[in-house]
Amino acid sequence: MLPAPRAVPVPEGVRSGAVPSAAELCPGGRPSPALPEGGERAGRRRFASWQRSGLAAYEERRDDLAGDATSRLSPYLHFGCLSPVELVHQASGRAGAGPESFVRQLAWRDFHHQVLAARPDAAAADYRSRGDRWRRADAEVAAWKAGRTGFPVIDAAMRQLRHEGWMHNRARMLVAGFLTKTLYVDWRVGARHFLDLLVDGDMANNQLNWQWVAGTGTDTRPNRVLNPLVQAGRFDPEGEYVRRWVPELAGLAGPSVHRPWRLSGPGRAALDYPEPLVDLADAALRFRRARGQK
Ligand SMILES: Cc1cc2nc3c(=O)[nH]c(=O)nc-3n(C[C@H](O)[C@H](O)[C@H](O)COP(=O)(O)OP(=O)(O)OC[C@H]3O[C@@H](n4cnc5c(N)ncnc54)[C@H](O)[C@@H]3O)c2cc1C
Known part of the structure; x- marks a missing residue:
């Protein structure tokens, strides 16, 4: 495993500033108690438990609004607490429609990232x-x-x-x-x-x-x-x-x-x-x- 970098260089032209407090970022001034716990450890725990309880039936249940059966891993993926490659590696080691469908969703994530890399203007202008x-x-x-x-x-x-x-x-x-x-x-x-x-x-x-x-x-x-x-x-x-x-x-x-x-x-x-x-x-x-x- 690589050590964390000591400093991350910021691209030219990006101004620095104070990191806003949670109160400034949250509507009502207080973070909702319903927010998930952050960090790699929490992300890994979430994936391990969802792999046991939700992955096999993911394809059948993923569109059920009330069932809330999806992984909820998106915040951990967004902040880099979990690697999508690792998730694909682990899920594709299991047979069945659930793991296959989960990998397909991760591919959408990758697709959108590649489209934005090719067309950075699409963040603000019609593609x-x-x-x-x-x-x-x-x-x-x-x-x-x-x-x-x-x-x-x-x-x-x-x-x-x-x-x-x-x-x-x-x-x-x-x-x-x-x-x-x-x-x-x-x-x-x-x-x-x-x-x-x-x-x-x-x-x-x-x-x-x-x-x-x-x-x-x-x-x-x-x-x-x-x-x-x-x-x-x-x-x-x-x-x-x-x-x-x-x-x-x-x-x-x-x-x-x-x-x-x-x-x-x-x-x-x-x-x-x-x-x-x-x-x-x-x-x-x-x-x-x-x-x-x-
Ligand atoms: C209008 C709109 C806005 C969205 N905004 C975001 C956003 O800001 N951030 C974000 O991560 N996702 C976004 N999504 C995609 C998707 O809704 C979420 O990734 C998903 O609901 C997260 O829940 P989950 O982790 O339980 O997903 P799961 O169903 O468990 O899927 C696993 C992972 O696959 C990826 N994934 C799933 N569906 C998509 C998709 N359609 N596009 C790209 N990646 C996908 C996510 O990383 C997700 O965590 C958006 C979708 C729509 C329609």
């Missing part, structure tokens, strides 16, 4: 411009950030991000698609918010995944629009994920939690939960037209 003239929609963006869009699965995910500094991959795709395609707001607005709050916030993986979802990146189907209700039915069929993160809706049983607007009378009025921010069909039409589709 493939689609001629978008994004909307400025401050009130809608504020509702999205606060988890008050009126679409329960979107709101659950945004609240998980604020509380844990982490969000499930499927949920990241949904909230990013909602911002860029349903609200038709610039992907950079969402990417900035994610970088502010994510404990695994990573220039390559964040910016290029945002671009992938917005259709300005490497997705081969750049104009597809994910419907949050269809996705919620598929990946949170019993509504457990929503009830966990949106306490106002905790009293709604089963999948009905995904459509609180169907309640009527005093039950609806008592919920203190907003009406949907947009009509999904109108929003999809607006997006298709903006992209020059029928």
Whole structure:
């Protein structure tokens, strides 16, 4: 093993400054108690236990929002506490769909890092411009950030991000698609918010995944629009994920939690939960037209 370097040279033109305190970095001034423990030792412990409990079933369970069955190794990979090569080496020593799928996800990480190395401008500019003239929609963006869009699965995910500094991959795709395609707001607005709050916030993986979802990146189907209700039915069929993160809706049983607007009378009025921010069909039409589709 190589010893740690005594000093790391900083590229020319980068100014130095004081390292901000945790209080300055955290919303509310205090780090959330839900943040994972840092460091190599904690990362290794996490991988060892997840290898026993989650790796074999990873392929079947990785999209289950409520099951939360993914490795949660992303912060350790981002900060270099764990080496992706070591994880690939260990996982590929085991047979089955789970280890194979896990290695595939690590390959996405590598892919995005390579794309950014080849095109550093993609951190801030469209990788493939689609001629978008994004909307400025401050009130809608504020509702999205606060988890008050009126679409329960979107709101659950945004609240998980604020509380844990982490969000499930499927949920990241949904909230990013909602911002860029349903609200038709610039992907950079969402990417900035994610970088502010994510404990695994990573220039390559964040910016290029945002671009992938917005259709300005490497997705081969750049104009597809994910419907949050269809996705919620598929990946949170019993509504457990929503009830966990949106306490106002905790009293709604089963999948009905995904459509609180169907309640009527005093039950609806008592919920203190907003009406949907947009009509999904109108929003999809607006997006298709903006992209020059029928
Ligand atoms: C809009 C958006 C923003 C994202 N921002 C980030 C980010 O800032 N940092 C980050 O590490 N990941 C990001 N991702 C990718 C992915 O969501 C996270 O890596 C994953 O959810 C982390 O959880 P996990 O460790 O349990 O993943 P697992 O499912 O256990 O996967 C194992 C590892 O594979 C890598 N990986 C998995 N999916 C992806 C992917 N789509 N792209 C690149 N690498 C992947 C990660 O390093 C992850 O830790 C983003 C995805 C989207 C859609």
